Amino acid sequence: MRRSLILMGLTGMLPIVVLGSAYGAVTLREQRAALDRQAALTSRSTARLIGREITATIDAVKMISRSPSLDGGIDRPRFTVLGMRLMEDHPDWATLSIADSQGNRILDLPTPIGGTLGKVVDPVSLARAVRTRLPQVGHVIRGPGGVTAFAVRAPVLHDRGVPYVVSAVVPVRAMQRLLNGEEIPPNWRLRLFDRRGAVIAQAGSIENDAVQSSVTAVPETGWQMEVAVPRGSFAALTRQTRMVLIGGGVVALAVFAALTYALMIELRRFRQRQAATLQAQRLEALGRLTGGVAHDLNNLLTPILGGLDLLRNRVGTDPKALRYIDSATTSAERARSLVARLLAYAKRQALTPEAIDVAAMLADLQELLQRSVGPTIRCTLHAAPGLPPVRADRNQLELAVLNLVINARDAIKTGERISGSIVVQTRAPRPEEVRGLPRGDYLALAVSDDGCGMDAATLRRAMEPFFTTKAGDRGTGLGLSMVHGFAEQSAGRLVLESAPGQGTTATLILPATDAPAPMPDAPRDRPTRTAEILLVDDDPAVREAAAEVLRAHGHQVTEAESLGQGMRALADAPETALVITDYMMPGGTGGEFISRARAGGSRQPFLLLTGYTDAAEDLPQDVPQLRKPFRERELIDAVDALLG
Structure with missing residues (x-):
């Protein structure tokens, strides 16, 4: 058997290793190609971004060159107002200048470059603008003020020639800011070159052994955008491929070793699911049976209770007869309560939901709850302030609280112990308590005791009908199942938390409502009308x-x-x-x-x-x-x- 398992494992590993090797080679090639594509895409997108920025500057300078303030001469006050407004819209501009066709600066805004007017710093681009009568982008040059910048020039066109050239001086830090805003992988580098090959701006860092670069021209300027990828990126791909091959073999062995264990776990879970499904089917059948026989049981109990009430009115003060009637009425009421509990578990009872102030309801019930648990057990109530009313059936909610408190009392009085404490608390629910319920507001009503608690096996079955750990005839096993059914039918849930020796907390989660709780009805006299x-x-x-x-x-x-x-x-x-x-x-x-x-x-x-x-x-x-x-x-x- 062991030899067969080893052979099966080796046979299973062979295709995995072969396929892993092929996968590694293909993955390496595809990832190298992806790196190339990413570099080219980054280069093109950055070049387009810079081109758009330069084009916007060219359009603005062209607009100034066509200003009427330059027709027939320079209207300095008018041009100054227009130029200063335009520079406010282009904060990257250092200077807006007007020069004649010979390169003599006539006006610099806001102040003269270098402190005084003189010759333009880049006469080559100015001469090219005069000659071609088209806007030009100059070389990157360090100016008199020590600022490295380039000029965007537009000629002022008249019929007799080009008398003036308008120039916007843009520091290279504007281009640097654009490159810094680009998201690139670590250790990549972006560089922008002018026509002469001088570096205008640079972002990122890289070692000198770059093996791949992608260059894209910026057509608006004649500049070039370079993206360089370091050699380490491709070395990382090789390492990743090796790790895939080694990891594939290790994973193959681990998967084979885990298959048997996983199969055993799945078989056990399958048996558990089968048992859970069977139990759910049994409980569903019980619910259908309960609903089916409820009509007949209720019809049988109606004349019994009615007849006993009539007999009570007719026997007078005969104590023996009254005792018999009380005994029969008690039994009939117990049967009525049993049917109601079965219907509550089956979620087929008729509910009349209303807005309930839970704190006020608990205050009304406090005396009854304390009397139900006896003088040796302290039952205290805590209500968090500002909680909204809940929407539920008042009678069923009171019965549910009473059932939970009685269960807590019985848990305390297990064995020789006769004293303890029970806390009934209202609070906002915890997130895990409402997970899976419809969206909305909820309120938590928790009943906690310091009794014997339940182990995991008992806790799993605690809400099953007729399941009880109480000895003799102390319980029917329907208390928690009734509360569970009531909570589910009220669009909430019942949450149980318990551990041996640490007590139990039963928490009712009920939907909150914005409707105000109704005021108690004023007592009214019995009407005397007959009909x-x-x-x-x-x-x-x-x-x-x-x-x-x-x-x-x-x-x-x-x-x-x-x-x-x-x-x-x-x-x-x-x-x-x-x-x-x-x-x-x-x-x-x-x-x-x-x-x-x-x-x-x-x-x-x-x-x-x-x-x-x-x-x-x-x-x-x-x-x-x-x-x-x-x-x-x-x-x-x-x-x-x-x-x-």
Whole structure:
């Protein structure tokens, strides 16, 4: 086996080495050509830049030479004003001068060159301008003031000849500034030569063993632009090619050695992904199952809770009967809570989001939270100032905080320990806590304890439904999964941080909102109005329980079990003050029933009873909903609100 692996490795290295050698040779040739192209391109672009600068100067000098102030003679005041304005626009000019055709300087602006007027410094370019009657660029010459410069000359053309020549004296530092502004690789050199081969300006540095240079003419001036590339650049390419060949062999060996390890890692990850996919499918199936059975469970619980409420009102003060009713009601409420937690985990619960001032909400909950954890555990609240409200369902958020605090209490009371501390804190979220969430503002609500903490394996499974580390019947394993589902459904997330012996921090990340938190409703008196109510529900137990509750509060109730019966009952009793309807029933949905009734002229308010978790898409927006199972007080409050 070992021999086969060695042979396979050597066989794999041979084509790599051959291909690496070919690649190195081709790469060297291409990079040398690229260096040549880069040098030529730099030379041409710099030559064009200098040419544009010289052309702009020539155009400006030509414009001055055609000034009316030079017609028939020199209008010195007028020319001085024009020349000084033009020199302000060309700060690189040292002097603006007028000379006659013999080279005698007549006027120098702003001051005479060398202190006094005299002969031009470069008579050759002046004579060439007079002879050709065209603008000329002179040689680079050191002037009387010690400044190295060149002149750009333009003849003043008259019918009788060239009486004057206008010259702009430009120091070579202007050209030096242009070269310094060019970006070139390290150790390259730029040089600008005039017609005589004298260096006008230079940028960069290079050793004397340059092996490649690119020269471009500057046609506007007769100058030449040279770019020189040092020998070391090509030597570096050779070294890089050798490194590629050596590195290729080393990498080939390393790749071969890593293949087996990578394959093992990939196989392990594949098994983990398979397990994660299977778990996700199981959880998704649980969510679908939960949503599917929720309607039936809610319909079963509705008459149970309604009947118990009616019995409580009729048994009087019999303590034994009241104890039985309380026990049954507690069990029914636990079943109702269990269904709600399953729906929260499956993210199929009906939420009513609103703006919530979290600090005010926690202040209202403080007494309940402290009572829930007991006197031996200190529960403190910290709210950072200036935090915005969050958008969430208030009841579910309060339940989520309560669940997290109770979990923290149970973590503290593990083993023999009975005391500890819990901190509930609101703050701005950390960047890693909101990474991956939609863009926007968020608020973090963290519950921290100093309990036993969780190891990595427990932390990974902490949000799974029915997973719990609590002994006996102390927990259902739905607390964290419910909070997780609520956070996901509210466009946020739940973040858990824990380590054995270091406690646990559970952080709810919820979206912030600019809307102000609503003011608490003022207490209102119970309305005394009774009315005729039409109740439509296909489940006899639910219909009977709801009808008995309504009759017990003085309302007259007409019952129907289908859409058709409901339409006929509404037509027979147009004075009906309120219609309560189920969503799914024979003949159509509650939304269809409401739409058909309103189309027929009914103006009564409607209340929808539903045990389904999905939103009713065909329900008008102004129709309130009451989720099953509901208690007597919830139904009566909803009816009073619509009749009030």
